[in-house]
Amino acid sequence: MSHKYPSFAAEKRNIRLGLSTDGFNPLDMKNSHYSCWPVQLVNYNLPPDLCMKKENIRLTLLILGPHQPGNSIDIYLEPLIDDLNHLWNQGESAYDALSKSVFTLKQCFFGLLVISKPMEILVDAKGRGKWDVLYVVNTQIVCGLSLIESMFTCAIERVFHHHIGIRLRRLGLRTYRT
Amino acid sequence: MFDNGDDVCETEEVEDSREDAFMKKLADVEPPLYPNCAKHSKLSSIVSLFRLKTHNGWSDKSFNDLLGTLFEMSPDGNVLHTSLYDVNKFFKSFDLGYEKIHACINYCCLFRKELKDLDYCPNCKASRWMINFETGVVKTGIPQKKFRYFPIIPRLKRMFKSEKMAKNLR
Numbered sequence: 001m002s003h004k005y006p007s008f009a010a011e012k013r014n015i016r017l018g019l020s021t022d023g024f025n026p027l028d029m030k031n032s033h034y035s036c037w038p039v040q041l042v043n044y045n046l047p048p049d050l051c052m053k054k055e056n057i058r059l060t061l062l063i064l065g066p067h068q069p070g071n072s073i074d075i076y077l078e079p080l081i082d083d084l085n086h087l088w089n090q091g092e093s094a095y096d097a098l099s100k101s102v103f104t105l106k107q108c109f110f111g112l113l114v115i116s117k118p119m120e121i122l123v124d125a126k127g128r129g130k131w132d133v134l135y136v137v138n139t140q141i142v143c144g145l146s147l148i149e150s151m152f153t154c155a156i157e158r159v160f161h162h163h164i165g166i167r168l169r170r171l172g173l174r175t176y177r178t
Numbered sequence: 179m180f181d182n183g184d185d186v187c188e189t190e191e192v193e194d195s196r197e198d199a200f201m202k203k204l205a206d207v208e209p210p211l212y213p214n215c216a217k218h219s220k221l222s223s224i225v226s227l228f229r230l231k232t233h234n235g236w237s238d239k240s241f242n243d244l245l246g247t248l249f250e251m252s253p254d255g256n257v258l259h260t261s262l263y264d265v266n267k268f269f270k271s272f273d274l275g276y277e278k279i280h281a282c283i284n285y286c287c288l289f290r291k292e293l294k295d296l297d298y299c300p301n302c303k304a305s306r307w308m309i310n311f312e313t314g315v316v317k318t319g320i321p322q323k324k325f326r327y328f329p330i331i332p333r334l335k336r337m338f339k340s341e342k343m344a345k346n347l348r
Contacts, residue, residue: 012348015334041330043337045347058333062276062326072285079279079290079327087331094335095197098344105334 008106013096015107017084018042021061023068037063037073039080200339203271212256220257224265238262273332280306280321289321 008014021039025032039061046056063069063076084107086092091104207221218226227248231241242262249258259265269275280289286301287293297306297318308317338344 013338013344015347043347047346050346058328058330060328060330062328064325065323069285075281075285075288076325078288079277080330083330087334092331092335094338096338096344097341098338098348105338107334 011103011106013045013103013105015087015105016044017107018044021073033066035065035068037061037069039063039077209257211258212253224259224268228265228269273329273336276326276328278324279327281323281325282306283322 019039019041021037023035023037025034026036027034038059040057041060042051042057044051050056060080061076063073069076087105087107091106093102094105095102204221208219210216211218211220211223227241227245230236236244245258245260245262245265249256249260252258259268266275282288282299282302283304284299284302286299286304289296289306293300298304299306304322305316306321308320308322309315310317337347
């Protein structure tokens with residue numbers, strides 16, 4: 001990521017996000033007439049010890065209905081993807097309280113958290129379930145990582161500005177190419 | 179990353195004015211809960227009450243009733259909200275609300291932007307509104323499918339407004 005988009009990596013305040021979803025039954029396992037699908041975003045800019053805390057995981061979509069959305073979840077993600085695209089292309093000016101200045105906030109999509117079967121449907125990556133997180137750059141799956149690896153590789157990438165593949169190999173982590 | 183100088187000045191001015199508006203809003207809710215109350219302001223009282231509600235899973239009805247009673251118990255001249263509806267409206271003014279978006283029953287499209295005022299899906303011609311199966315009456319205003327979207331841009335921007343969070347984010 002840093003290698004491919006150096007201008008993005010130059011601004012440390014740009015945000016890297018991970019997306020995750022899973023469905024659950026809000027009432028009872030026996031009652032199959034209700035389903036609830038929250039879609040969450042994880043902020044990889046935070047230090048690894050904070051970024052998976054529940055107060056830092058933010059809910060962006062709440063899909064309720066009698067049946068689970070399955071493959072059709074794509075259509076529900078439309079407003080979210082619009083906003084993410086806007087943040088990636090144009091950016092949004094934001095006020096920074098620490099340096100007391102205004103800057104252009106951008107985001108990139110760092111990873112998709114594939115912890116459950118439904119997420120595999122979402123990224124059309126069925127049968128690759130051995131990874132917790134797919135490292136994604138511009139909708140291209142680059143490699144699969146475990147949850148812990150994803151937190152640390154993002155931190156490494158942000159600090160050292162190295163190409164992630166090289167770093168991963170040097171660290172002896174598994175890499176996965178599509 | 180930044181555009182030329184003029185643009186930066188302009189966006190900074192816009193952002194400054196927005197910042198001022200936010201600060202003004204924050205100052206509006208700073209007065210004490212009731213005259214001579216040292217510990218709680220309007221904002222802190224409602225935030226701490228709402229936190230208790232969410233952490234302990236209080237039902238909406240019980241919280242609504244509690245607010246009504248608390249209002250009566252507090253000294254005269256207090257600025258407490260009297261209903262959950264008021265509280266939700268109050269939070270919405272801080273960009274922390276959500277949007278309800280209607281969707282086509284067959285997952286063709288969302289009724290937003292240019293499709294906002296349509297009654298039928300342009301693709302599969304399915305009705306946007308609920309239909310009574312027995313009488314065939316279309317219940318305009320009640321959508322067949324809807325979901326909630328919590329806009330992320332104001333939330334991401336808000337994170338940088340807190341000094342502690344802004345430090346963590348770099």
